[in-house]
Amino acid sequence: MTRRRLILLAAIVLVVAIYFLSGAHDVLTLANLQAEQSRFQAWLAAEPLTVAGGFFLLYVMMAAVSLPGATLLTVLGGALFGFGWGLVLISFASTLGATLAALIARTLAREPLERRFAVQLRRINAGIEREGAFYLFTLRLIPLFPFFVINLVMGLTRMRLWTFYWVSQLGMLPGTAVFVNAGRELGELESLGGVLSPGLIGSFALIGLFPWLARGLVALGKRRQLARRFDRPRHFDHDIVVIGAGSAGLVASYIASAVKAKVALVERDQMGGDCLNTGCVPSKALIRASRLASDIRDAERFGIRAGEPQVDFAAVMGHVHRAVREVAPHDSRERYEGLGVEVIGGQAHLDDPWRVRVGERVLTTRHVIIASGAKPRVPPLPGLESIEVLTSDNLWQLEHLPQRLTVLGGGPIGCELGQSFARLGSRVTLIEMGEQLLPREDHDVAAQVEARLIEEDVVVRTGTRALRVVTDTEGGHGLEVQAAEAGESPCETLPFDRLLVAVGRQANVKGLGLEALGVETRADGTLAVDESLQSVLPNVWACGDVTGPYQLTHASAHQAWHATVNALFGEFKRFRVSYRALPAVTFTDPEVARVGLNENEARREGTEVEVTRYELGELDRAIAEGQTRGFIKVLTVPGKDRILGATIVGHGAGEMLAEFTLAMTQGIGLNKLLGTIHPYPTFSEAVKATAGSWKNAHKPERVLGWLARYFAWRRGETRHDDTTGR
CATH class of the missing domain: 3.50.50.60 (FAD/NAD(P)-binding domain)
Known part of the structure; x- marks a missing residue:
């Protein structure tokens, strides 16, 4: 902890100690305020500036260090200064004190927390940047939430202090007014609970819900404005039109048809997109053939003499094309039409947010999901x-x-x-x-x-x-x-x-008519969408390679579920896409498989991690197979078994990664992985062995020392002091 933090913490501890040791907490009771009301009034009449200034500073200090009694001071302020001046003094004092409390929390704890929980806080701060003022205003309006808790929690985020100040000033005003007004009747007040009756709390709750209602009305207004601008149809042919029949578009169509929505799928080229025709399937077929050639060259070390393999490249490519043909029925027009999806061939163009033109035909739809994929990027290289x-x-x-x-x-x-x-x-x-x-x-x-x-x-x-x-x-x-x-x-x-x-690859966005509709693209050319995959147009969504950030088949499918469900049911519930446990595999030899953070990302984000490493050369199955190249590296929260990321390099890394992905998704730590029975001898045992390496590094040395003494005692051995000989 830095010297500045230590000084600040010491000052706060001193103020809190003085408050309680002086008995101030016993003085600030409703009975004492009522008994001393006339004395306070006389003091104010004699020295108005001293009393007002002292009251203001005292209020700021108590709010800044989150001391109890601010509510009673609010009531006292109403009794002393009346409703008008009391409201002005207390409103500014409470807001200034709240801002100081947020600043104190930020100074003492934000940096250490961000180092330890960088991934979680990054998402929270992204939400705060987007809608933090809205949420803070809502919380301030409802006195069910302790304001000092809100001060401390918001102080730990990246919300600007000025935003925190003015939102708090406005949001706390109604509640402050209620207590100041109650202070005018201090003599008749029986308890602070009487200030906020259930009916009044209910009224505040309704006030707190107003911003949510207002936001809904704003969204409705935007939709109506959009309807006036583009002439929204009265009736629709489809619930969803999906543009692109790659992995994202196929999954979106499948999900929509499964819940009985009427779906049209538009594809200008081949069903299955890049994954089937030019990406995952053909490349893995080629990799399999090349690995077999490598195995033949390497066979002699296993006692098999095969010599240099004779490669018939045309036959290799025949194997590749055969693999594509055999997988193609899974993504075929016939299959999806059998699922109830209307499959349309041709180039899609959005005439407006609800009309998709394909050739001479115009489809009307409540929602559009753009899943048009990406293509290889060719740099402007001379020659x-x-x-x-x-x-x-x-x-x-x-x-x-x-x-x-x-x-x-x-x-x-x-x-x-x-x-x-x-x-x-x-x-x-x-x-x-x-x-x-x-x-x-x-x-x-x-x-x-x-x-x-x-x-x-x-x-x-x-x-x-x-x-x-x-x-x-x-x-x-x-x-x-x-x-x-x-x-x-x-x-x-x-x-x-x-x-x-x-x-690299670049998103397929040209020819869709998106620019004329105001749908934005990012600097890298991908479509700009929010965390629910909604574009600037409320009924236009995007998923897959066309929006990124991960151009992976399973990432596209993951996004497609979110885009489809949010489009069909977003009025009731929205789901934000999380990539925290998104796996990725590079199918080289050795394979490289990763989920979550790696050391580079942790270092860049300032996240403190503990690294556990296990060499595959220590694994029995890897030794027997002659596949000892590689390692497993797991990143955890320091001192804890919670997994932040895992990287595997080696034979079958992509298959082994699934266990770590499941563990991260379901919140399973290394201790439970260690306690899971794995079959012997398998490569999956490396996962358990890695968990064992972590456990060995965290064994309780003191407890083990006690156990050593206990077992020595049970064996009847006498412990001798090395220095005295006793």
């Missing part, structure tokens, strides 16, 4: 227009294995595909402008992947910037690169046969 660029979209049309493949981008897609092509026989060069591969992961995690790629003869160039594509006189191509931070360092040309660009 790129002179070649046919490979991306994760068109890669699957390759008929011949590239002899020299340069991959631009060291994120998950670049690493997965680069390793796969290297295993199939391409000479791969991987270019990443950042300091490490997999920029979102911890350095030790990325280092494991980089080491494996280098072992497999992938040329890894981190900290390298691509400048331009060049063509030589014989028609060959090369990528001119330079060290990213080197300034005047020399350029180098890396020859290639094909260039694969994997530098």
Whole structure:
């Protein structure tokens, strides 16, 4: 604790001690105020400024350190100064004292709490920034909530003190007026409970509900204004029109049809979107084929001599396309029409918030869910227009294995595909402008992947910037690169046969008519929505890659549930999307799987964490399988077993991650994971072993010492003092 905090805390303790040791808490009773009322009046008549100023300062001090008695002072203020002056003095004194109390709480406790609970407080502060003034005003209007508690809690948030001040000034005014008015009749007042009768409390509660009612009326007004602007239809063809039949759009359509809403699903290209046709399914089929080639090369260490595998690339791509065809029925038009969804082919365009045009047909709908996905981003690199660029979209049309493949981008897609092509026989060069591969992961995690790629003869160039594509006189191509931070360092040309660009994805928002309707996009091009996935238009929602922030199939499905339920039932209950326990897997070898925080994020957010690490080289099953590369790293609250995040590097990391994801979602700590029986020998035992490592680091040494003495006593041994010999 800093010196400033210690001084402040000491001062508060001193004031509180003086208050109670002096007997002030016994003096500030209703009976004493009534008995001394005439004396107070005489004192005020003799020295009005002294009494008024002293009363003001005393009130501010008591409110600032949250001492009991402020209510009685309010009543006394009404008796002394009358309703008008009493209300003015007490209103400003109480607000100033409340603001000081919030400032004290902020100074003493906010920074330590933010370090320890950064993730939770970040969401709270986001809500405070958005609607904090509204909630504070509501709480101030209802005297059921102790004001000193509100002062302290709000002080721990990131609400601006000026906002806290003026909202409190207005919100506390009705309650202050009631008590000041009661003070005018101090002699007839039998108890403070009589000031706030059940009827009066009910009236305050109704006043407190007024802002909620007002907000509902404002929302209704916005909808009516929208209706006047765009001519809202009297009747609708559909409850929801979903634009895009990728993972997000399919899940949204499925959920809406399951609750018997009338749904139309519009897709301009292929059912299943990127995941089925150009992403998850084909890439994992390719990774499987490349892993088999790697296993054949590695077979000799298990006593199997197979030699160098003969790769038939056309047959490999045949396997990839076959996997897509076999999964396709799960996402087909026939399946969804069988579920009651109307599937429409074509480009969707929003004429207004309720009318979606597809060709010559106009669909009217109560809600629109935009799930139009994303496409690979191609940077404006000079010379790129002179070649046919490979991306994760068109890669699957390759008929011949590239002899020299340069991959631009060291994120998950670049690493997965680069390793796969290297295993199939391409000479791969991987270019990443950042300091490490997999920029979102911890350095030790990325280092494991980089080491494996280098072992497999992938040329890894981190900290390298691509400048331009060049063509030589014989028609060959090369990528001119330079060290990213080197300034005047020399350029180098890396020859290639094909260039694969994997530098990220950009949202598909063009052609939907959103700009004309005022639907905003963020700086990265994704659609701007709130935590319930609602856009600036009350009936237009978005989910999946088109809005981010995580371009993952399961993240899209997670969002789709929220967007659909909020659209259909948001008048009754809204659900905010939480990404706290969102898992992600990079399917390299070794796999990288993560849920929650990693060390980089914790450090960046200022969150204090405890790190427990378990090496897979210690796991029996990993030793037997020859898959000892990698580790498990779990972040917990210091001294506690609550999981803040887990990262796994190694064989089957994505499968092992599910147990940590479940634990975080359901609030299960490492102690309970340790107490769960895991089958032997399995990779899942590594989860239990990690929990055991945490437990071993927190074993109660003092209790164990006592137990050692107890068992020695039970064995009949006599303990001797080492120094005296007794």
